[in-house]
Amino acid sequence: MAAQVEQMKPLPDLDDPVSAPFWREAAQGRLSFQRCSVCGYLRWPAASLCPECWSPRAEWAPVSHDGEVWSFGVYERAFSAAFESDVPYVVALVQLDAGPRLIGKIVDVVPADVTVGMRVTAAFESFADDAALVNFRGLRSD
Amino acid sequence: MRLDGSVAIVAVGVTEQGKLPGRDGDDLAIEALGYALEEAQIGKEQIDGLLTCKAAGTDAGIDTAVGRKAGMNPAFSATLDYGTCNFTLHLAAMAIATGMATTVACLYGTNQKTGRKFAFTAAAGDDGSPGAPYGFLHVSGPAALAFQRHQALYGTTEEQLGHIAVASRQWAKMNPQAIFRQDFTLEDYLASPYLVRPLRRPDVTMISDGGVALIVTSAERAADYPKHAVFLLSGAQQTGLRLYQNDDQLMRPWIAKVAERVYADAGLTQSDIDLLYIQDPTSVWILQMLEWYGFCGMGEAGSFLETGAIAPGGTLPVNTNGGQLSEAYMWGWLHIVEAVRQLRGECGERQVADPKVALYCSTKGFEKAAATVLANEVP
Numbered sequence: 305m306a307a308q309v310e311q312m313k314p315l316p317d318l319d320d321p322v323s324a325p326f327w328r329e330a331a332q333g334r335l336s337f338q339r340c341s342v343c344g345y346l347r348w349p350a351a352s353l354c355p356e357c358w359s360p361r362a363e364w365a366p367v368s369h370d371g372e373v374w375s376f377g378v379y380e381r382a383f384s385a386a387f388e389s390d391v392p393y394v395v396a397l398v399q400l401d402a403g404p405r406l407i408g409k410i411v412d413v414v415p416a417d418v419t420v421g422m423r424v425t426a427a428f429e430s431f432a433d434d435a436a437l438v439n440f441r442g443l444r445s446d
Numbered sequence: 447m448r449l450d451g452s453v454a455i456v457a458v459g460v461t462e463q464g465k466l467p468g469r470d471g472d473d474l475a476i477e478a479l480g481y482a483l484e485e486a487q488i489g490k491e492q493i494d495g496l497l498t499c500k501a502a503g504t505d506a507g508i509d510t511a512v513g514r515k516a517g518m519n520p521a522f523s524a525t526l527d528y529g530t531c532n533f534t535l536h537l538a539a540m541a542i543a544t545g546m547a548t549t550v551a552c553l554y555g556t557n558q559k560t561g562r563k564f565a566f567t568a569a570a571g572d573d574g575s576p577g578a579p580y581g582f583l584h585v586s587g588p589a590a591l592a593f594q595r596h597q598a599l600y601g602t603t604e605e606q607l608g609h610i611a612v613a614s615r616q617w618a619k620m621n622p623q624a625i626f627r628q629d630f631t632l633e634d635y636l637a638s639p640y641l642v643r644p645l646r647r648p649d650v651t652m653i654s655d656g657g658v659a660l661i662v663t664s665a666e667r668a669a670d671y672p673k674h675a676v677f678l679l680s681g682a683q684q685t686g687l688r689l690y691q692n693d694d695q696l697m698r699p700w701i702a703k704v705a706e707r708v709y710a711d712a713g714l715t716q717s718d719i720d721l722l723y724i725q726d727p728t729s730v731w732i733l734q735m736l737e738w739y740g741f742c743g744m745g746e747a748g749s750f751l752e753t754g755a756i757a758p759g760g761t762l763p764v765n766t767n768g769g770q771l772s773e774a775y776m777w778g779w780l781h782i783v784e785a786v787r788q789l790r791g792e793c794g795e796r797q798v799a800d801p802k803v804a805l806y807c808s809t810k811g812f813e814k815a816a817a818t819v820l821a822n823e824v825p
Contacts, residue, residue, distance in 0.1 A: 349576065377643060
């Protein structure tokens with residue numbers, strides 16, 4: 305079951321028709337991006353035009369949940385009161401096997417165990433009835 | 447942009463730096479212009495170009511508002527909404543080269559310390575990338591990721607990075623204008639708390655109030671000014687506007703293109719640079735740009751810093767004002783002021799012996815980079 309995000313945190317705008325499907329898909333346990341209907345490019349962040357061919361047409365396409373940690377940092381200080389109870393927390397830039405690079409927390413881990421190059425998979429964290437954030441947790445090799 | 451010394455900085459003006467409660471950002475910019483005009487011994491009516499720079503997180507720095515407040519009707523004016531002065535300086539040079547203006551005032555002023563809360567606490571990368579819900583806040587976030595990546599690829603240590611904050615302070619201690627001048631050693635650095643591990647508080651810029659102004663004109667006109675002119679040999683830029691779509695976006699490999707152009711257009715190489723200025727919202731920017739501008743090999747910045755190269759007495763004086771880590775946070779503008787003062791030989795105790803050429807490198811987040819080569823003689 306997905307954890308519940310506290311309401312005071314800055315949350316994605318679910319009224320934005322361009323990006324909202326990303327968070328709605330995540331609530332269904334899917335990591336999906338807009339795949340350009342013309343050239344196939346995966347858009348991230350979500351956008352109303354393909355940055356490659358400028359076509360507005362796209363379908364939300366589920367991709368692999370896996371990737372690797374490009375790099376990470378451990379927040380020892382909260383820059384917003386909303387994150388005070390989370391400190392220390394790990395934020396990583398994850399290079400997805402599917403192509404896009406996502407920022408997310410690395411959850412269910414001791415910060416000292418996170419490494420650059422570590423294999424991770426998406427871990428969904430709901431913040432509304434039908435919307436979730438995309439965090440990551442380590443992929444076990446055993 | 448090849449300039450061959452055809453454009454020059456003929457005057458600089460700087461207000462008090464620090465906490466200036468009750469002061470307005472535009473008032474501070476105009477006060478700084480007053481000092482620059484005094485140094486140039488001209489009146490405001492001789493300024494026919496006005497370039498202002500928006501101050502992040504505040505309303506200050508709009509040309510139309512500044513012109514009204516300062517009582518100026520220049521022929522040409524514009525606002526840039528990113529700082530570091532390099533972008534403004536290049537626009538000033540283009541305006542002079544094309545005849546849009548002859549005498550350009552470049553202004554920056556902010557009360558972001560005591561006025562409105564500055565946006566560094568906002569999401570890292572104000573670019574539509576949804577980092578904020580994950581707590582990816584403040585510039586030390588992406589900088590920590592960039593440094594952690596550098597460590598993983600090249601074995602760079604926190605102690606090596608610490609040499610940047612320590613050297614900045616050693617320079618600042620000789621700069622009466624600097625806000626942080628107390629002793630600060632590598633041991634102090636290593637004992638400082640982390641903000642976003644592996645970055646510590648001393649790796650990140652202070653926030654302060656103040657104003658800065660420059661007066662830029664053609665080399666021909668520069669001869670009529672009382673102070674020794676500082677000439678622009680070249681300027682170059684490159685963007686990485688695709689940001690999160692770019693490979694290695696936090697490492698910014700496209701900065702190397704700026705280096706290639708700025709040296710080629712100046713007709714010189716790294717070895718000709720006597721003074722290096724790098725705009726430093728965090729120490730990591732200095733680490734990266736030492737490599738991209740070729741002062742050491744890729745991945746070798748850590749061992750280069752360990753030699754004490756950038757500190758007083760070292761082989762490559764960097765940020766001789768103390769930079770944003772120790773002098774003040776004027777979004778890079780004081781780096782240009784320091785380059786001008788060093789090239790004029792006005793820096794007293796911290797004066798570098800007989801410098802001829804300075805390079806100033808800056809970036810706007812992970813989206814734009816620029817550099818300028820300045821010299822005290824036309825080649």
